[in-house]
Amino acid sequence: MTVPSSPASDSATAVPPITEDDIAHFLANTPDFFERHAELLAEVQLTSPHGSRAVSLQERQATMLREKIKGLEHRIMEMVRHGHENTLIADRFQRWALELVATRDAVALPARIVEQAQEQFLVPQAAIRVWDVAAAHAGAPFAQDVGADLRTFAASLGEPYCGPNRGFEAVQWLDRPAEAASLALLPLRAPVSTGAAGGGAVFGLLVLASGEAGRFDTTMGTDFLQRMAALASAALTRLQG
Numbered sequence: 001m002t003v004p005s006s007p008a009s010d011s012a013t014a015v016p017p018i019t020e021d022d023i024a025h026f027l028a029n030t031p032d033f034f035e036r037h038a039e040l041l042a043e044v045q046l047t048s049p050h051g052s053r054a055v056s057l058q059e060r061q062a063t064m065l066r067e068k069i070k071g072l073e074h075r076i077m078e079m080v081r082h083g084h085e086n087t088l089i090a091d092r093f094q095r096w097a098l099e100l101v102a103t104r105d106a107v108a109l110p111a112r113i114v115e116q117a118q119e120q121f122l123v124p125q126a127a128i129r130v131w132d133v134a135a136a137h138a139g140a141p142f143a144q145d146v147g148a149d150l151r152t153f154a155a156s157l158g159e160p161y162c163g164p165n166r167g168f169e170a171v172q173w174l175d176r177p178a179e180a181a182s183l184a185l186l187p188l189r190a191p192v193s194t195g196a197a198g199g200g201a202v203f204g205l206l207v208l209a210s211g212e213a214g215r216f217d218t219t220m221g222t223d224f225l226q227r228m229a230a231l232a233s234a235a236l237t238r239l240q241g
Contacts, residue, residue: 089224092120097231106238110142113206113232123208125180127173130188130204133239143239146170146205154187155202160225161185162216170207180209182216186229188236203240206232 027033099116103109114126131151133143150169162184170185171177185207190200206229210216 093224093228096120096228100231100235103235107137107140109235109239110140113235117206117208117228121208124211125174125176125207125209127170127175127207127209128204129170129173130236130239132203137239150205151202154185154205157185157187157202160187160222160229162220162222162225163218164213165209170205171209173207174209179211181213182210184208184216184225186225186232188229188233190237190240191230191234200233204233204236 096116099112100109103112110128110130114128117123117126128142129144129146130142131146133140137143147169153169163182165171165180165183168183168185171180171183174180185205187202188204188206189202192200208216
């Protein structure tokens with residue numbers, strides 16, 4: 001007499017179905033599978049990513065590799081382009097720095113900083129103000145009184161401001177303030193000794209302006225502008241007596 005199996009015993013001995021993950025795991029851990037079954041490479045048909053036609057596994061793999069290589073080529077081209085741009089910026093910065101070093105007359109420095117910023121970095125407009133200068137320079141155009149509010153604003157800038165013109169008072173120093181769509185505001189700080197924490201007191205502000213709204217935006221890095229401000233600040237300390 002045959003005893004029928006119970007549902008419980010059937011479920012205990014049932015083999016679970018093979019999943020796609022099982023197949024992927026098997027192929028990943030059996031690299032010689034396609035060596036033993038090379039004919040599958042030609043027989044397996046996949047949908048082409050560039051149309052509805054079917055292509056072999058080999059052709060699809062070759063297409064994926066070509067696209068990957070193309071992507072890598074684009075990345076390399078971008079790296080080369082950025083490297084070239086960085087070299088040009090470094091060369092311009094060096095020329096700007098040399099002009100500051102070569103300026104012997106301290107009174108001529110503010111105008112030279114502005115002039116060379118426009119020439120070397122192709123900035124349409126620039127202006128500068130310096131305060132707490134020596135009495136001998138108090139009547140110079142660059143030392144015109146800027147008011148307590150602007151001094152407080154300049155001192156509050158932990159790093160250069162880059163972004164749209166929000167009606168800042170300093171924009172009025174420019175020759176054509178109405179044409180300033182985007183700005184870089186560089187606080188000028190007294191140099192501090194090597195290794196000292198923080199920066200020195202702010203004693204001036206350099207304004208760079210462009211008619212292009214995207215020339216100076218809030219997402220751009222400020223490392224270069226900080227170096228520019230530090231160099232200008234070091235040169236301008238001669239005005240403080």
